[in-house]
Amino acid sequence: MLFLELALIRWLGSNVIHLSYFSNFVLLGSFLGIGAGFLISRKDWSVWPFSLPLLTILLIGVTLFPVTIQRSGSDIIYFTSLQVSGPPAWLALPLVFLLVAAILAGPAELVGRCFAKMRPLSAYRYDLIGSLAGIILFTTLSFLRAPSIVWGVIAIALYIVLSEKKRRILSVGWGAASLAMLLMETLTPGVSWSPYYKVQTHSTNQAADGFMLIEANGVPHQLMAPAQWKIDEGERIYETPYLRLPEGRQLENVLIVGAGSGSDVAIALRNGAQNVDAVDIDPRIMELGAEFNIDRPYQDPRVTRHVDDGRAFLERTDKKYDLILFALPDSLTLVSGASQIRLESFLFTEEAVQSVRDRLKPNGTFAMYNYYREDWLIDRLAGTAAKVFGHAPCIDTFSGAQAVVTAGMTVNDQSCAQEWRQTSAGPVETVTDDAPFLYFRGDTFPPLYAFTLAAILIASLVTVRTLGGPLGPMRPYADLFFMGAAFLLLETKNIATFALLFGTTWFVNALVFAGVLVIVLAAVETTRRFKTPPLPVVFAAIAASLALAWVVPEEWLLSLPFVPRLIIATLLAFVPIYLANVAFSKRFRESGDSQAAFAINLLGTIVGGCFEYAALVTGYNNLLILTGLLYLAAFLLVPKGAVRSA
CATH class of the missing domain: 3.40.50.150 (Vaccinia Virus protein VP39)
Known part of the structure; x- marks a missing residue:
C-alpha cells in the first residue's frame, strides 16, 4: 500500500505538470483513502474491485490528455513553463485528490479486513513491516532510476495476486491497459528518470551544433547550448x-x-x-x-x-x-510529499x-x-x-x-554598473533556515492553499460521517485522531530538519521515512514485549522531549562535525516519535474496534498535514509547540478507563 502511494505521488508529479509543487495534497488524498478503506472494511460491501479500474482510468487519462495545473498570481512563485494552459488549480487539485483517495481505499479495505481478524498490535506490527518493505523497494527503484513501467509491473502484479480468482482475468485486462500506458511513456524517445524527475531531452533544429532542450517533469528546465x-x-x-x-x-x-x-x-x-x-x-x-x-x-x-x-x-x-x-x-519538485521544502529551499537563506x-x-x-x-x-x-x-x-x-x-x-x-536599491513596493523580508520559504512573499496566507485545505478538511469530515456513521460513537477514539495529527506534524518537522542538516537529497529523505517506520516498529515491539510506564508518564516524556527539541538551535547542530551532528539530530528527532508511538500502541492495544480506531488515527493525519502549512507563518521550529498542544488534547481525551488500564 505504501509503495503504491509513493509511486502514485512520483508518477503524477512527473506527468501532471506543476503537480510536483502540490504533491503534499496528493499525499493527503492517500491518507483520506486509507482511512476510508479501513471504515469500509467494517461494511458488508466493497470498493476493492474498483481500485484497479480507477487506477487504469487515471493513467490513461493523464497519458492521453495531459493535465497542466494553471497557476497565476505573485504571492507564491513556481518555476514553470512560461506558457501554461489547462484547468485551474482549484479544479485539478480536488479531482486528483479524490481519485487518489478512491484508488488507495481499495488496498486499505483489504488491510482493514485483516486487522479485524488479528489482535490490534499484531496487525499494526505487520502493517509497519509491510510499509518498511514498501519504502525500501521505493528507495531501491529510485536508486536504480527505474522507468515507470517497472513501477507499474510491481504494483499491477500485487493487484492481480490480491484479486479474487473469479475477478483475476478482469484484473489482468485492466492491468494490461495500465501497463500499456506506462510502456508507451517508457519507450518515448529521450525519456529517462532521475531520483527526482522524469527527464526528457528534445533535439532542436540546431542539434548538430550542440543544442538540446532538457525538460524535467514536463517543464523546460535547461537549454544545453x-x-x-x-x-x-x-x-x-x-x-x-x-x-x-x-x-x-x-x-x-x-x-x-x-x-x-x-x-x-x-x-x-x-x-x-x-x-x-x-x-x-x-x-x-x-x-x-x-x-x-x-x-x-x-x-x-x-x-x-x-x-x-x-x-x-x-x-x-x-x-x-x-x-x-x-x-x-x-x-x-518538493523534497517529499509530506513537506513544503523545495530542493533548493535551504540554499538561499x-x-x-x-x-x-x-x-x-x-x-x-x-x-x-x-x-x-x-x-x-x-x-x-x-x-x-x-x-x-x-x-x-x-x-x-x-x-x-x-x-x-x-x-x-x-x-x-565587485565592479558594479549599478548598486542594488529596492524597487518593489512594501517590505520584503529575508528568509531563514527556520522558515525557508523563499518564493512566498508573506503578505497574506495564500488563497489557493486556504481554499484547498478547507476543501480537504470538509471532504475528510464528510467521509468520516458517511462511512463511519454518527460521530458520537467514535468519541472513545478521539484521542487517536489527535495523535495522528500530531504525529504527521512531527514527522514533517523532522523531514525539514534533516533536509537542512544533511541535504535535500532523495537518499536523506528516504532514510528519514525508513527511520520513522523503524522507530514506530520499535515502539510497537516495546509495548508488546515489555511493561511500559502509565500513559500520563509517557505523555509527560513526550512533552519533555518536544521541549528539548524546541530549545536546541539548528544552527548549533550545523556547526558540529558530521558524526555528532547525526547522533544528536537523530536523538532529538526520534525520541519524541518513539515515545509518541508507545502512547499510541498502548491505546491501540486496548481498542475494541481496531478498524475504526486506526481509521480515525489516519484521518487525523490529514489534519496534521493541513497544519503543516502553518509553518508559512510560524516557521518550522514552532510547529513543535503546535505538536505539543495536539498531544495535550490527545491526553485530555483519553478515556479514564484507558488511562487506568494502560
Whole structure:
C-alpha cells in the first residue's frame, strides 16, 4: 500500500505538470483513502474491485490528455513553463485528490479486513513491516532510476495476486491497459528518470551544433547550448558575473552550484577558471552534460563533478574560492510529499549565504542569477546578500525579471554598473533556515492553499460521517485522531530538519521515512514485549522531549562535525516519535474496534498535514509547540478507563 502511494505521488508529479509543487495534497488524498478503506472494511460491501479500474482510468487519462495545473498570481512563485494552459488549480487539485483517495481505499479495505481478524498490535506490527518493505523497494527503484513501467509491473502484479480468482482475468485486462500506458511513456524517445524527475531531452533544429532542450517533469528546465552562443546570443546573465569582478582578477578556484548540463562550467573555464567544483543535485542531468555538451566541460581535467545538495556541500567543504556561483538553481519538485521544502529551499537563506561568505577567499566574490519572475524576489535575494556581506551588491536586471546579484567580500571586490536599491513596493523580508520559504512573499496566507485545505478538511469530515456513521460513537477514539495529527506534524518537522542538516537529497529523505517506520516498529515491539510506564508518564516524556527539541538551535547542530551532528539530530528527532508511538500502541492495544480506531488515527493525519502549512507563518521550529498542544488534547481525551488500564 505504501509503495503504491509513493509511486502514485512520483508518477503524477512527473506527468501532471506543476503537480510536483502540490504533491503534499496528493499525499493527503492517500491518507483520506486509507482511512476510508479501513471504515469500509467494517461494511458488508466493497470498493476493492474498483481500485484497479480507477487506477487504469487515471493513467490513461493523464497519458492521453495531459493535465497542466494553471497557476497565476505573485504571492507564491513556481518555476514553470512560461506558457501554461489547462484547468485551474482549484479544479485539478480536488479531482486528483479524490481519485487518489478512491484508488488507495481499495488496498486499505483489504488491510482493514485483516486487522479485524488479528489482535490490534499484531496487525499494526505487520502493517509497519509491510510499509518498511514498501519504502525500501521505493528507495531501491529510485536508486536504480527505474522507468515507470517497472513501477507499474510491481504494483499491477500485487493487484492481480490480491484479486479474487473469479475477478483475476478482469484484473489482468485492466492491468494490461495500465501497463500499456506506462510502456508507451517508457519507450518515448529521450525519456529517462532521475531520483527526482522524469527527464526528457528534445533535439532542436540546431542539434548538430550542440543544442538540446532538457525538460524535467514536463517543464523546460535547461537549454544545453555552446558556451560561446550563450555569451554572444543567449541570455546575458551567464557572462555578467565575470564582468562584475575587479579588473585582472585571477580565478584559481571556482564553485558552481546548479552546474546542471555544464554550460555554466564551460563559461567559467572560458573566463580563466583554473579549478572548478561543479555541484548539482541531479545525477541524470549531469550525465547528459557529460555525454552531449559540445564544449565537453566535464571532460576537462580542471573540473570536478559533485552530485550533492548545494547547501550540504557548502557546509562540508573547507575549501576557499575566488568565485562562488549559484547558477540558476531552481526547483521543479518538493523534497517529499509530506513537506513544503523545495530542493533548493535551504540554499538561499541568510544562514546559507553566510556559509557562502565563509567559503570565499578574503577578496572573493559571490554571484547568483536566474529568471526570477517577480521584482520582490530579486529584492529579497539582493537584500539577503547586502545583510550578510554588509554592503549593497551589484544588481543587473534584464528583460522578464532576469537578474544577476553580485557581492564581493568588500566593495572593492565587485565592479558594479549599478548598486542594488529596492524597487518593489512594501517590505520584503529575508528568509531563514527556520522558515525557508523563499518564493512566498508573506503578505497574506495564500488563497489557493486556504481554499484547498478547507476543501480537504470538509471532504475528510464528510467521509468520516458517511462511512463511519454518527460521530458520537467514535468519541472513545478521539484521542487517536489527535495523535495522528500530531504525529504527521512531527514527522514533517523532522523531514525539514534533516533536509537542512544533511541535504535535500532523495537518499536523506528516504532514510528519514525508513527511520520513522523503524522507530514506530520499535515502539510497537516495546509495548508488546515489555511493561511500559502509565500513559500520563509517557505523555509527560513526550512533552519533555518536544521541549528539548524546541530549545536546541539548528544552527548549533550545523556547526558540529558530521558524526555528532547525526547522533544528536537523530536523538532529538526520534525520541519524541518513539515515545509518541508507545502512547499510541498502548491505546491501540486496548481498542475494541481496531478498524475504526486506526481509521480515525489516519484521518487525523490529514489534519496534521493541513497544519503543516502553518509553518508559512510560524516557521518550522514552532510547529513543535503546535505538536505539543495536539498531544495535550490527545491526553485530555483519553478515556479514564484507558488511562487506568494502560
